[in-house]
Amino acid sequence: MFESLSEKLETGFRKLRGRGKLSESDVKEALREVRVALLEADVHFDVAKSFIENIREKAVGESVLQSLKPGHQVVKVVHEELVELMGREQSKLTIASSPPTIIMLAGLQGSGKTTTAGKLAKQFKKEGTRPLLVPADVQRPGAIHQLKILGKELGVDCYESDSKDPVEICRSAVSMAKTSGFNRVILDTAGRLHIDDALMDELQKVKSATTPHEILFVADAMLGQEAVNVAKGFNDALDITGVILTKMDGDARGGAALSIRHVTGKPIKLIGTGEKLDKLEPFHPERIAGRILNKGDILSLIEKAEEIVSKEDAEKLANKIHKNVFDLEDFLSQLRQMKKLGSMQSVMKMIPGLSNKMKNTQVDDKVLVKTEAIICSMTPKERRHHKVINSSRKKRIARGSGTHVSDVNRVLKQFDQTKKMMKQFSSGGFARKMMMGKGGLPF
Ligand SMILES: Nc1nc2c(ncn2[C@@H]2O[C@H](COP(=O)(O)OP(=O)(O)OP(=O)(O)O)[C@@H](O)[C@H]2O)c(=O)[nH]1
Ligand SMILES: [Mg+2]
Structure with missing residues (x-):
């Protein structure tokens, strides 16, 4: 980005x-x-x-x-x-001391409000709270349906109402949430192409009918400077509590992230980094600055990895590496976890010290798929003791995975290198280096 x-x-x-x-x-x-x-x-x-x-x-x-x-x-x-x-400290969402926490999303058309509502609901559910989605966009045909579908996909309730008045819908949704034990209410409001009085009037009414704990301006990062001007307009009218910058995965030039806080005085709380519902990340000024100056963002990478790999698995693996019994079976499960982290490209971007040139080399994720197919074509014995893989076995594996013997050789070589590298990491050098990367400037 x-x-x-x-x-x-x-x-x-x-x-x-x-x-x-x-x-x-x-x-x-x-x-x-x-x-x-x-x-x-x-x-x-x-x-x-x-x-x-x-x-x-x-x-x-x-x-x-x-x-x-x-x-x-x-x-x-x-x-x-x-x-x-960018605001120094990470700014978290305010959670009401007595539930429900009411979160109002506002922004221009297509900025990502509805998608972000879904992402927030997913995150809240994961945290063990009970969110309620409220479709308050009666402007655009299909808008309510869009949120309902998201709710269904996530297993999260979506408020139903016959009313055509967004203020009434929000008011009754909040009182229903209070009596029915919902502890998060997400108001998905309508957008317009430009800021206009009718929209602001509607949003102000929703605000006074529901007194939200968070009024989050949802901005499309791709709009650059324009997003900053619009943020100012929304802040003047609604006194927003924070900003969510969406589409940070696109080729946004980053200007919005750097200017919004300064111009509005309000913090960026979260960023959207993809269309999928798990692509919502906290906004850490320190880490973003690190990414901008090519220091990488190893902390975010570790957090992401921690979500995917359980502590026990990590310990088991560390043990295996230590005892030098890391086999192709483990290599395969590592690959699969890597895939869950995102594309190789996105992972590489977060590694400190990699030059821009390296970060921009096109990494072919298909290679991972091929590697997976090759290991899957091996017998359990071959996976545990790769030294038994002779040339006739290689031919069979290549045939089974629809690849060539040279591909099989590549995977075996890669495995050997990984094993060696892991041995080095486990002896502490890598961890030490990472720690230094985090604190000082590795230039
Ligand atoms: N790449 C990317 N696309 C996003 C992100 N957030 C939303 N989108 C896409 O942006 C488009 C518009 O998103 P919506 O959530 O419908 O936007 P909205 O603000 O609710 O739009 P209106 O309801 O028309 O005002 C959709 O195609 C989303 O998939 C993001 O973080 N990254
Ligand atoms: Mg919408």
Whole structure:
């Protein structure tokens, strides 16, 4: 999502790196490039301007100019400033002390309100709470049906009403939720192509009829600067409590993520990273800044992995690696877990230290499918003791998986390498490196 911004910033910083001492004009030149990179990423003009001014003050300070590694120091200052710009701390959803927590979603047409309502419902259900979806979009034909289908898919209740008045629907849904033991109410409101008085009027009425704990403005990140202006309009009319940025998986240039907080004073709470209902992530300013500066986002990667791999499985695997009995059976289950993490491309993007060039190499996920087919064509004995796989067995495996002997060889080689690598990781080197990547700047 921030590829081109990351790349431009890197180019700017590269010039500073390796210099003994920086002059004010070196810093000025670098900051000029940072400014251009921000504007090209669709960052709001005012935001870019004050961002650069803040950095200049800090970067031209004595400590940076006299530092042994001034280039690194400038990057550090930019990192801190990015984190600051996006709100520093992660901002979580407010949960009401006495249920139900009422969450109102508002935004322009097609910004992703209904999809996000489904994603939130899924997350709440997973957390063990009981959400109620409320379709309050009586404008667009089919809108109510869309939410009903999502509810059915998730096994979450969707409020039914004969009323054609969105304010009435929301009011009665909230009182029903109170009497029927729902502890989360998600109001999916109507959108318009542009901000207009009728929409704002309707939303204000829904707000005063339900007094929501969260009024979340749902913004399409692809809109860039425009999303920022619209956010301002919604905030002025509704006094929103936060923002959900959707479609961060697309080729959004990232400007919205960097400007919205500054312009509205309201935090981005969550980001949508795909059409599927599990593609909702918390917004961590620190981690996003890390992604922008190519530090990777190992913490998010670990969290994702933790959701997929149970602690026991991880311990079992660690034990096997330690005892050096990691076999092709384990390799296969690792591959399957990898697949659940997302595409190879998305996983690679989160690994610190990988260059932009490497992150952008097209990784063919079909190779994983092929590898899986090859291991599945082996006998249990072959999987446990891969050394027995001689050339006639290789031929049989290739035939069984619809591949070539060279593919089988590739998988076996890969397995050997993985096994070696894992042995190294388990001895602590990898973990130590990761920890350093998290704290300091691995440039
Ligand atoms: N790639 C991607 N697509 C998304 C994301 N969130 C929503 N979409 C897609 O955006 C389109 C519009 O989403 P909706 O949820 O219907 O938008 P809405 O705001 O409810 O639209 P209206 O009800 O017409 O106002 C759909 O095709 C969604 O699949 C996201 O995070 N990533
Ligand atoms: Mg909708």
